[in-house]
Amino acid sequence: MTSSQPAETRTRGRSTQTATLAEIAREAGVSAPTVSKVLNGRADVAPATRSRVEELLRAHGYRRRRAEATRSPLIDLVFHELESAWAMEVIRGVENVARDAGLSVVLSESAGRLTPGRTWADQVAARRPHGVILVLSGLDESGRALLTSRSIPFVVMDPAGDPGTDVPSIGATNWQGGLAATRHLLELGHTRIGAVSGPSQMMCSRARVDGYRAALETGGLPVDPGLIMTGDFHHETGYRQGLALLRRPDRPTAVFAGNDLQALGLYEAARELGLRIPEDLSVVGFDDLPVARWVGPPLTTVRQPLTEMAEAAARLVLDLGKGEHAAAAATRVELATSLVVRSSTGAPPAGG
Amino acid sequence: MTSSQPAETRTRGRSTQTATLAEIAREAGVSAPTVSKVLNGRADVAPATRSRVEELLRAHGYRRRRAEATRSPLIDLVFHELESAWAMEVIRGVENVARDAGLSVVLSESAGRLTPGRTWADQVAARRPHGVILVLSGLDESGRALLTSRSIPFVVMDPAGDPGTDVPSIGATNWQGGLAATRHLLELGHTRIGAVSGPSQMMCSRARVDGYRAALETGGLPVDPGLIMTGDFHHETGYRQGLALLRRPDRPTAVFAGNDLQALGLYEAARELGLRIPEDLSVVGFDDLPVARWVGPPLTTVRQPLTEMAEAAARLVLDLGKGEHAAAAATRVELATSLVVRSSTGAPPAGG
Known part of the structure; x- marks a missing residue:
């Protein structure tokens, strides 16, 4: 069997069909009802048979027809x-x-x-x-x-x-959000601005930090890698990375927190070190969860329309x-x- | 047909069965497959027929047998x-x-x-x-x-x-929780303790406020109805009812907030009035949501093991x-x- 297809199958459905269920069955050496069972997620098919059928379904780009009805x-x-x-x-x-x-x-x-x-x-x-x-x-x-x-x-x-x-x-628009958050801090007069990012394998957190970098660079400020910490979007990490940032002798006067939960962790780190928000430290979050309005002081943040x-x-x-x-x-x-x-x-x- | 049942149906399932599907069908004047359709939630049954069948199912206390299999x-x-x-x-x-x-x-x-x-x-x-x-x-x-x-x-x-x-x-144990929250405030020396309850039609919020009352009464303090406000478990209501309580000339020095979100609303009301927590006002929540640990100051609350x-x-x-x-x-x-x-x-x- 090749990827060419009989005219008869081509006209049956709107999707591109390269093999019928019967052809898949023949090629796999099983009955058509067995292929149906695999398609329906039934448990009563031997694992080896199921793998073989799945492999053929994938190889032929099989698409179930009339899926809407079922x-x-x-x-x-x-x-x-x-x-x-x-x-x-x-x-x-x-x-x-x-x-x-x-x-x-x-x-x-x-x-x-x-x-x-x-x-x-x-x-x-x-x-x-x-x-x-x-x-x-x-x-x-x-x-x-x-x-x-x-x-x-x-x-x-x-x-x-x-x-x-x-x-x-x-x-x-995560990148735009990181840019807007950081430009806001620049406009307030901050020149040492830290960041706590989300996990680096998540595109959304990379984009936010890239926006932060772009704001600094287009604002004529150097990007200090020592002021960029990696988090995981949880409160606890905002707290720990916040402590690390704020204990530096050259601590930042503002931090872009990556998300709201990390911002709340930063709040806690600031409280522990006796730093007042915003008098001693400015904080910007990301998400605008309901809690952002409820904390003291209410959090400046980038609203994501979740x-x-x-x-x-x-x-x-x-x-x-x-x-x-x-x-x-x-x-x-x-x-x-x-x-x-x-x-x-x-x-x-x-x-x- | 009466509620007495033929011996044959009584032995079929473990549950008490007062009529078979066929008997329901006969009484409703429809076919047995129609009763099946109603039981299976199928749309293709006339509304009047469905109502009649549902009424008979209920009247006979019908219970589907072998439901596990399907x-x-x-x-x-x-x-x-x-x-x-x-x-x-x-x-x-x-x-x-x-x-x-x-x-x-x-x-x-x-x-x-x-x-x-x-x-x-x-x-x-x-x-x-x-x-x-x-x-x-x-x-x-x-x-x-x-x-x-x-x-x-x-x-x-x-x-x-x-x-x-x-x-x-x-x-x-909502009642016990309200009791414990209020006793904690009494032990700290408070004598004017307010409460913001949840909705009065919810048993859980009634029980919490009853526990609050029991703590006051067993502590030898009068219950002042003017210090008990009704809320709806939302932040906004905690804020509004909190303002009303705290603007009283004889304002309470402590409030049992009914739940954590209302406690956060009270925080906001206190901030707005320039009252410090806990120096000027003590607040106790209920639930112990994650956010209770994150706010400033971290919230004393009754943990409910949700x-x-x-x-x-x-x-x-x-x-x-x-x-x-x-x-x-x-x-x-x-x-x-x-x-x-x-x-x-x-x-x-x-x-x-």
Whole structure:
């Protein structure tokens, strides 16, 4: 069998079909119902048989036809981790769109691994949702092939790694946000500005710090690598890296915290060292979680429209399932971030 | 047909069965497959027919037999609202148990109504989860009958209203928590202690304020109704009711805030009025959300083991589905709360 196809299969579905289910079965040396079982995520297929069938499905770029008819009224939403208040903003956005479409949301966590495991992909194949939204959580090659062969569309929100140009994704203008946060501090008169970044393997945190660097360089200030610390988007790291930054004899008078939770960690470090915010230290966060308004002093931060981003991701994945946005495999949508000035930023101290 | 039952049906399943599917069909004047369709939540049944069948299912206390065999690998988790950071703690607990059991979690919101709507119940009946966990969200009589007739077990977590003695539920020792919070303030020497309660229709918030009253009365202090304000568990209300309390000429020197978000609202009200915490005002929260540790000063609060409560609810609902805890219809489990003393409480001001 080659990748050329009989005319008869070419006309059956709208998607490019390189082999029928019967042809896959013949090539794998199994019955057509066995291939169906694999496609339906059924457990009663020997692992070796399943691997062989999956391999052929992938090699032929098989796509299930008429997938719409057999879909469950579900959308899958997968998080890298459910630790953060961040996640709730995203859940709410997906719920909004799902409710309007009469769908329910299945929530999973890839439990600290950046790629959901094989078991998860099998479960998804078995329950046949209308689509999958991956949040900060990429899909490996085999997971992607598995969803594609079942015609289950997927969208990546704010990708942790480079999602690849063939994966539709929704993000925010992280670079612009880092630029705006740092320019705000420059305009207040700060000249020693530190940063605590998120994890370096996440594109969003790299982009924020690159925006910070661009603001300094275009502002005519040198970038001091000693003032850039690496975090993991958690409060505890903001606190520890904050202490390290603020204990330096040449401590910065302002810090771009990378996200709101790290900013709160910086607050704690400043309290511990007896530094007042903003009199002794200015702090800018990123995200604009509800808590940013509630802390004392209320946090100046870069608003990321998380709920709107999640709504956009949910709408995109449903459109993909209807065959709209056929060219959307290359879609990358970035929603705008915006600086929200509150009370944690001010002029540098006289001696600073 | 009466509620007496033929011996033949009595022996078929473990549950009490008062009528067979065929008998329900005959009485409703429809075919047995039509009754099946209603049980499976299929849309292709006339509304009047469906109502008649549902009414008979309820009247006969019909319970689907062998429900285990046809269940989807899902647990339904329903929130009254997804606004709060509170919800994330609960989601994490249910995810923990679901993952170990090989199940996925379907998340819904009853969108501000205290009882999930009919559409939701139909969706649940159609997807046949292993069980349903309702968080601060009761089920009305017809929703309860619908789940019961499909043999879908359910558990209520921290009920908003009185769940009824026949509904298994998981809660925390709210009354003990209110008592401990207020006794802590009494021991510090406060004699004018205010309270901002949660919504009065929620049993958990009534119990907390009752614990507050009991501490005052057993401490020999009068309960001043003017110092008890009603809130809704949101930050904004803590702020507004906090302003009202703190602007009184005889303002309290300490406030039991009802929950952590209202405590943060009180923080903001105190800042606005130039009152220092804890020097001028002591504040105690309830929940111990992650943010309680992060605010300045870190919040003294009553820890409610939300994740453990959610785990207990998920385990209970799975046990009910296996026919274990057969007598659990009357189960009410309360996990212990505990006072966590941080820096928002201290002795009253000298003049206070």
